[in-house]
Amino acid sequence: MATTTYSKESAGGSLTARALREGFFAGLVAFGLFILFVGLETTQNIRNELVLNQRWGLLAIFVAVAAAGRFLGVLYVQPWLAARKTAKAAVADKDVPETFLARNFSKLAILALVLMPPVAVALFGVQGSLKWVDNFGIQILIYVMLAWGLNIVVGLAGLLDLGYVAFYAVGAYSYALLSQHFGFSFWILLPLAGILAAFWGMILGFPVLRLKGDYLAIVTLAFGEIIRLVLINWTEVTKGTFGISGIPKASVFGIWSFDVGAANNFAKVFELPMSSAYYKIFLFYVILALALLTAYVTIRLRRMPIGRAWEALREDEIACRSLGINTVTTKLTAFATGAMFGGFAGSFFAVRQGFVSPESFVFLESAIILAIVVLGGMGSLVGIAVAATVMVGGTELLREMTFLKAIFGPDFTPELYRMLIFGLAMVVVMVWKPRGFVGSREPTAFLHERKAVSGSFTKEGHG
Amino acid sequence: MSALETNTMTNEPILKVEHLSMRFGGLMAINDLSFEARRGDITALIGPNGAGKTTVFNCVTGFYKPTMGMISMTQRSGKKFLLERMPDFEITRDAKVARTFQNIRMFSGLTVLENLLVAQHNMLMRASGFTILGLLGFSGYRRATEQSIEIAKYWLEKADLLSRADDPAGDLPYGAQRRLEIARAMCTGPEFLCLDEPAAGLNPRESLALNELLRSIRQDTGTSILLIEHDMSVVMEISDHVIVLEYGQKISDGTPEEVKNDPRVIAAYLGVEDEEVEEVIEEIEEIQETEGGQGGKH
Known part of the structure; x- marks a missing residue:
């Protein structure tokens, strides 16, 4: 390749000449490519005749962008990248001391999350904070929790599960139905929803125990769809596509309620102006606690024999069996534990929305959760949290970008490009970091020093 | 000996x-x-x-x-x-x-030490009350963990891998992986x-x-060994x-020694010339007869 022959001595004149030459050729190629696509356009006029429009100006812009881009790329970007590469190689030899930020990243992140609602209230007022706490905070944390739950199945045990949203649905409908029919409170139904989801995790686990890889993925995908179709068609119980509405709100352990009419209404007790924001702030702390519980249990379980057995199962199932590990129960516990956290998140989802319908549990949700796990780096809690923030928060942020209307015209709705950007971001991340944001693995025990295991050694699991 | x-x-x-x-x-x-x-x-x-x-x-x-x-x-x-x-x-x-x-x-993404801890799964599972007691932080599990690390250390020393205990198993050279696999099998406490x-x-x-x-x-350890x-x-x-x-x-x-000098073994390993085949067959038959006789006496 011509770029590799670049050397510092010959920099200057020859580089500029090369950049000019390559820019010219790039322009030429762009001209050839776009002359028929962009330069000429056919339209029909009012008499239904085909008219050839000539758009030389637009073509010139395309060609100019290609030529200038190539010119600048060769002249500036490539030398800069090469310099950075050599600089990086030089630094890699020395031990880089960890910065304070890197060492305490998770603690600082938790602290920031705990402080977020008061800060949002202080900055934007009680009503203004709603957007930040609800649309961003709760939305992202639900996905963080779901992804952490799925991480147990996919990231640790290496079992590819494409139907994870089924357990989310089980949790949501357990809460919605049981609270409406029996009047149980959120705090009783939260663990119950988790247990029911874990039970369904086992039910899914049994038939798929013998399946691996692609076959496992297909069956779990089918399981997710079965649950959704049951929810749609079992109208006597689930009310079908209408969904269940009027799901009771959660209370602060029965002490303060958020129902407007109740005597112990939170705002009344503290003599605050009526606002739905308090409820959302309360829910924010609930989902934060649930997500942290998921993380804590995952961290603890990794140091338990069962957690190590999950990871060993991901690495080599036959070796596991040769060491006396019952792979059947190991897989089932992975499914059940992952499903349980999905169930927790589901019942939280029901209480937050006040309404559940099968539309919330489509395959796309499973795919997004799985994408977050893969992007974050399978098995890494921090990486997954970052991925969820970027992916879910990023798409929410698109709604905020009203200034784009000034550029692309008043008809432009940035939300419509959500999935396009989501996909693009995934491609970019996978090219740039094929193992996800955090590809390395923290060992669960050490003798002399804790060294992260590089992602090139860990396996993805065979299902 | x-x-x-x-x-x-x-x-x-x-x-x-x-x-x-x-x-x-x-x-x-x-x-x-x-x-x-x-x-x-x-x-x-x-x-x-x-x-x-x-x-x-x-x-x-x-x-x-x-x-x-x-x-x-x-x-x-x-x-x-x-x-x-x-x-x-x-x-x-x-x-x-x-x-x-x-x-x-190997569990190549786990460290050498973790490989040996996975091998003690059943012992640790019992000690952790099938995860539940361990999750609640009971001291029995902590003691069992310490003990399991001691066992792992013992076998790492035997297999000459102590210095590489915290490296990923996939990073070891071939010979060391062979020794690690034997050490891992021994950590299950076999007879x-x-x-x-x-x-x-x-x-x-x-x-x-x-x-x-x-x-x-x-x-x-008094472990009996069968090897291919x-x-x-x-x-x-x-x-x-x-x-x-x-x-x-x-x-x-x-x-x-007996096996080394057994003509059938030599024939199986080296093969025999065509003209020798008859000879070997005869020899084998002779041996079988004597063996059969012995078998009858037992």
């Missing part, structure tokens, strides 16, 4: 294979094979490629269910297990038979250890170190008892 002493002390069979047959479709991989491995012995299973050695291993360790036959394992406590009826993981967990693989099966070609791909020095390791395993091996320097050096297979059948059985 101390090996001899242990032989005379504990001479009863630990593993008894009787009339074992394994059929894959139309192929008879093992045909009516019977042999014994005595407690405290290193028993070697040799034979040309495709003789069915690994199939025997897979039957003994439960990875295959034999078509016919009986495999019984007697523990030191006198407890008896019929291995052909047990699922593979129970054979390791309850009958205390551990194995390694011909193509190394009977099955090694599938432990010296394959080792250089002479590593091969020598392997001999040392196997001898010390036998001496210090092509490297005759290993087989002849360390085994007390050699069984030779060809086409799924046993063709010779005895001490290394």
Whole structure:
């Protein structure tokens, strides 16, 4: 390749000449490519005749962008990248001391999350904070929790599960139905929803125990769809596509309620102006606690024999069996534990929305959760949290970008490009970091020093 | 030799294979094979490629269910297990038979230490009250963890891997991975250890170190060993008892010296000239007759 022959001595004149030459050729190629696509356009006029429009100006812009881009790329970007590469190689030899930020990243992140609602209230007022706490905070944390739950199945045990949203649905409908029919409170139904989801995790686990890889993925995908179709068609119980509405709100352990009419209404007790924001702030702390519980249990379980057995199962199932590990129960516990956290998140989802319908549990949700796990780096809690923030928060942020209307015209709705950007971001991340944001693995025990295991050694699991 | 002493002390069979047959479709991989491995012995299973050695291993360790036959394992406590009826993981967990693989099966993304901790899964599982007590932070699990790390340390030292305990297992060189796999199998606390070609791909020095390791395993823990091996320097050096297979059948059985001089073994390994075939057949028939006579007297 011509770029590799670049050397510092010959920099200057020859580089500029090369950049000019390559820019010219790039322009030429762009001209050839776009002359028929962009330069000429056919339209029909009012008499239904085909008219050839000539758009030389637009073509010139395309060609100019290609030529200038190539010119600048060769002249500036490539030398800069090469310099950075050599600089990086030089630094890699020395031990880089960890910065304070890197060492305490998770603690600082938790602290920031705990402080977020008061800060949002202080900055934007009680009503203004709603957007930040609800649309961003709760939305992202639900996905963080779901992804952490799925991480147990996919990231640790290496079992590819494409139907994870089924357990989310089980949790949501357990809460919605049981609270409406029996009047149980959120705090009783939260663990119950988790247990029911874990039970369904086992039910899914049994038939798929013998399946691996692609076959496992297909069956779990089918399981997710079965649950959704049951929810749609079992109208006597689930009310079908209408969904269940009027799901009771959660209370602060029965002490303060958020129902407007109740005597112990939170705002009344503290003599605050009526606002739905308090409820959302309360829910924010609930989902934060649930997500942290998921993380804590995952961290603890990794140091338990069962957690190590999950990871060993991901690495080599036959070796596991040769060491006396019952792979059947190991897989089932992975499914059940992952499903349980999905169930927790589901019942939280029901209480937050006040309404559940099968539309919330489509395959796309499973795919997004799985994408977050893969992007974050399978098995890494921090990486997954970052991925969820970027992916879910990023798409929410698109709604905020009203200034784009000034550029692309008043008809432009940035939300419509959500999935396009989501996909693009995934491609970019996978090219740039094929193992996800955090590809390395923290060992669960050490003798002399804790060294992260590089992602090139860990396996993805065979299902 | 101390090996001899242990032989005379504990001479009863630990593993008894009787009339074992394994059929894959139309192929008879093992045909009516019977042999014994005595407690405290290193028993070697040799034979040309495709003789069915690994199939025997897979039957003994439960990875295959034999078509016919009986495999019984007697523990030191006198407890008896019929291995052909047990699922593979129970054979390791309850009958205390551990194995390694011909193509190394490491948990390459786990560290060397973690590999050895995974091998102590069942002990730790009980200590952690099947995860629940451990999750709640009971001290019994902490003590068990410390103990398991001590066991791991002991075997790391034996396998000369102590300095690499915190490296990923996939990062180790080939010979070290072979030793780690043996150490990992030993961490399950076996009474009977099955090694599938432990010296394959080792250089002479590593091969020598392997001999040392196997001898010390036998001496210090009293574990009996069954090994498949092509490297005759290993087989002849360390085994007390050699069984030779060809086409799924046993063709010779005895001490290394006896086997080395058995014409059937030589014929199986080296092949014979056409004109010698008759000679060899005669010789074999002679031996069979004398053996048959002996068998009658017993």
